[in-house]
Amino acid sequence: MILNHRDYRADSHFDAEVVVVGTGAGGAAIGAMLAELGVDVLFVEEGGHHPTSSFNPYLAESMPRLWRDAGTSVILGRSTFLYAEGRCVGGSTVINGAMTYRAPEEVLQSWHAQVRDDSLGPAAMESWFERAEQDISAKLHRDIAVGGDNRIMALGAERAGWHHEKNRRNHIDCVGSNNCILGCVTGAKQSTLVSYMPRALGAGARCLTEVRARRLLIERGRCVGVEGRVVDPRTLKPTGRIRVRAQAVVLACGAVQTPHLLLQHRVARRSGQLGRNFVTHPNVKVLAIYPHEIGGWRGLSQWGQVRQFHEEGIILAENMGPSGAVAAALPFHGRAIWQRMKHYNNMVLSGVLVEDSNTGRIYRGPFDTAVPVYSITQADLRQFLRATRLLCGMHFDMGAERVILPFTRLHELTSADQIALIDESRIKISDLELFTPHLMGSVRLGGDERDSVVNPDHEVWDLPGCYVSDASVFPTAIGVNPQVTIMAMALRAGERLAARVLARRRAA
């Protein structure tokens, strides 16, 4: 059962054994696990339910429906930058690129050492990763779905002597229509909209959409539910209030909204870590225009990644998007944009992902707004400049005519001789046009309540009944695309929570 704003009374009340707030990677996975083990689950989701048949390549229509703030959400800091988050049933998995990378072994080992819980160690997590990957059909691609832009990246890497790795993506028969960030038009991408959510609903879960959770219900020190506001998606006006009472509340609103929700209460603060340790894997885009047709839009985004520099914290990848998204990201105006976009067919959009060397913080602003603050460091800037130089060199070597850069003071290069202009003496942190789709770590999990917010069962240390299952629980950044790690952790947490709820039911 999926309800929307038209289905509620001005003041509606619901009961469930577990209420899960959010239906993205963490929420849908834990909700499906709970529901399939027999728990009565009710989801509360701020966004709407948009089926595959509603997806299209039109930016102006799709972004307000599927992206938080229509894609204009910002992180404040030395270089204010955009972040991307889904706001719909399926959350960010509906708009993501479908890469499925596990947290590297050394990251899991460091978490194991920090948390001191064997069930979070690399060996114990193996089966959860396998299960998540199976649930969302993580696999390599058939060549038919691969466009010319990805082939240029692979060839360019080979020519430069760099290690290029093909990505596993979560899909069933992806045809390479390159619309992933505006919703998969064929239903091939196994976002939680078409994987975990149908399973949860099929097992009896209910889903209240167009409801923004605003407060936890806390009674005698225990979390017993949530209260939310119904929002009409067309007018964005509140049309009612929802109260859900449950034995357990799972917050899965993502690494910005989950701490935002918790921060208004006097809980989860003993360690002083709530909202801190926020990490972002910042990205920049490097757009090459070639003198011949590439047809990048006819193939999937991110067939592979250049992993040559991964140990140094740098990943290079192709990252083509729908034409509206590419045009919106150009650092030009009017005719100058048209002059570049005429060559959309000849473009290879590539990008640089740099591993965090800093952490940020989520604050609660006025009017129910979350305020993320994060700054890259001078060392990160050097990484970005180096990686951009490498990409430019590769594109010119492969025959590109011009490369459009992610710097406010240096927009474009037209020959390899100009690469030396990409230099720390000319480009400052505030000149970088950063972007991030990977938000993590603001409600970190740990084995000691003095330095973490949730315990190894994902329960807030000082708020029994309140659990967190999303990217916010990561103890550190993971340096790779996070969705599978979030899902694997959610499945583990779901099995544990189901055992508690079912034991309580039997005892009642």
Ligand SMILES: Cc1cc2nc3c(=O)[nH]c(=O)nc-3n(C[C@H](O)[C@H](O)[C@H](O)COP(=O)(O)OP(=O)(O)OC[C@H]3O[C@@H](n4cnc5c(N)ncnc54)[C@H](O)[C@@H]3O)c2cc1C
């Ligand atoms: C453009 C883009 C590309 C990406 N590409 C990849 C990729 O290729 N591979 C990869 O591994 N990862 C990728 N990611 C990242 C990945 O999708 C996210 O890390 C992951 O989905 C986060 O899971 P989550 O459960 O933390 O939050 P989300 O998936 O963001 O889900 C949070 C949900 O909570 C809801 N919500 C928030 N606040 C409230 C509230 N107060 N009340 C009710 N509901 C609320 C939101 O509407 C949303 O549905 C990408 C992300 C984006 C945006």
Ligand code: SF4
């Ligand atoms: S490339 Fe097209 S078919 Fe493949 S997952 Fe993305 S939107 Fe779906």
